[in-house]
Amino acid sequence: MKKPILIIDDDPRNIFALALTLKTKGYRCLSATNAADGLKLLKDEQIGLVLLDMMMPDLDGYHTIAIIKKDDRNAQLPIIAVTAQAMPGDREKCLAAGANDYISKPIDVDALLGLLRKYGY
Template identity: 60%
Template sequence: MKKIMIIDDDNKNIFALSATLKAKGYATVSATSAAEGIQQLKEKEEIGIVLMDMMMPEMDGYEALRVIRNEEQIKELPVIAVTAQAMKGDREKCIAAGADNYIAKPVDVDALLALVEKYLK
């Protein structure tokens, strides 16, 4: 089964998402910066989906999505935007930036698992 890449600058978020996903039988890998995450995506073919925090220092999720969508070997990878921005229009902004889907923090575990299953099949 493909692994789930979690890109988030907050280790607590990575820990919580990893623990939740591992409890459901998924394997995860993580990165605490978008640049590090993109580098891992290029190196690790076993990654099947990305959970991307949108608000990170240096390179945010929007910029990271542009990079991913322009990299031939990883441009088709499903990316779910995970963000605390849950205002009207934020979902559309994430999708327009290249995300395949969107989930707001605090994360609804059932909704997240449904999305992961949808894209990993």
């Protein structure tokens, strides 16, 4: 059985919609509404992939990626940046911060499923 996908997003509505969509496709999901709780889940659980909101109030996705990647156990963990920021250069900024991939909101489910397949899901 595949490890669960961790969704970190400060908006519970986004988590609900994303988790529901993924669960209907057979994926297991865990979630956190802030980076600190997401980082704790990464320490406590075996996570296979992270869907990370880049614009959160306390600790944004850019800093969160740095913290995740600093831990040797998570160095190879795929992180997909999820953001409403869809301006030119935003994708490159997310990838430069250490994200493995990028998807913009509103999320195109087929594109997301394609990304998940790319990382073995």
